[in-house]
Amino acid sequence: MRIDVVTIFPEYFGPLDLSLIGKARASGLLEVGVHDLRTWTHDVHRTVDDSPYGGGPGMVMRPEPWGEALDALVAGGRGEPAGGAPGGGVRLVVPTPAGEVFTQAMAHDLAAEQRLIFACGRYEGIDQRVLDHAATRMPVTEVSLGDYVLFGGEVAVLVMCEAIVRLLPGVLGNADSLAEESHAHGVLESPVYTKPPEWRGHPVPEILRSGDHGRIARWRRDQALLRTARRRPDLLAALDPGTLDKRDVALLSGAGFQVRGADMAK
Numbered sequence: 001m002r003i004d005v006v007t008i009f010p011e012y013f014g015p016l017d018l019s020l021i022g023k024a025r026a027s028g029l030l031e032v033g034v035h036d037l038r039t040w041t042h043d044v045h046r047t048v049d050d051s052p053y054g055g056g057p058g059m060v061m062r063p064e065p066w067g068e069a070l071d072a073l074v075a076g077g078r079g080e081p082a083g084g085a086p087g088g089g090v091r092l093v094v095p096t097p098a099g100e101v102f103t104q105a106m107a108h109d110l111a112a113e114q115r116l117i118f119a120c121g122r123y124e125g126i127d128q129r130v131l132d133h134a135a136t137r138m139p140v141t142e143v144s145l146g147d148y149v150l151f152g153g154e155v156a157v158l159v160m161c162e163a164i165v166r167l168l169p170g171v172l173g174n175a176d177s178l179a180e181e182s183h184a185h186g187v188l189e190s191p192v193y194t195k196p197p198e199w200r201g202h203p204v205p206e207i208l209r210s211g212d213h214g215r216i217a218r219w220r221r222d223q224a225l226l227r228t229a230r231r232r233p234d235l236l237a238a239l240d241p242g243t244l245d246k247r248d249v250a251l252l253s254g255a256g257f258q259v260r261g262a263d264m265a266k
């Protein structure tokens, strides 16, 4: 996969050299280009913003530098012309609090792309025509990390890159961890423990030390379901009842949680 990021703060992306993302780059699983939007300005002040049409507070990012940046990256992000499909198999991702909410499912979809371009907006955002024009050449997705407002898209892009890159084949040493983790099946992960067996008066749950793999799996499932019901009732409500067995339903209703479509449980 190749990821290009356009930003007025390239320094934000130092962490893309570190840890498993840095390793993925070093091993050739991932290519990253970070580009300063001001490269595509032509005035002495290297201006990227202006006041909003219609009035209102703040500034809006002007379309011209963005248009030139996207032209350059789409045409020759790797020093060669893009071929094939319009946009050359590129998806533009724009972080904004006005976007659709980023989820693990979206991370999987984005991890399946060959190329991603992230456009980091600042101020009140990017002139909408940049996105509308880009959408005539490539798929464009506006994405929000959640219902809060950041200064700009840079941190959101770091978050998305981490979620996406860890899904690329070969990046995680043990791919099994992807199957077990929170959100893999619409439920949160159960708590985890390591040595010592007792710490500051808190023992590791006995069952995890029993060696009985069937009971351990059931215990983990119970903990995962109870945690999800308590902390994220929205996830529980969205669960496909076909993924629950009768024991799951009995556990949840015993703890006071009603499961939609419980009669369909296996």
Ligand code: ADE
Pocket (backbone or CB within 6 Å): 095, 096, 097, 143, 144, 145, 146, 147, 148, 149, 150, 151, 152, 153, 156
């Ligand atoms: N930019 C500013 N706030 C954001 C958010 N919540 N998600 C994504 N990008 C943003």
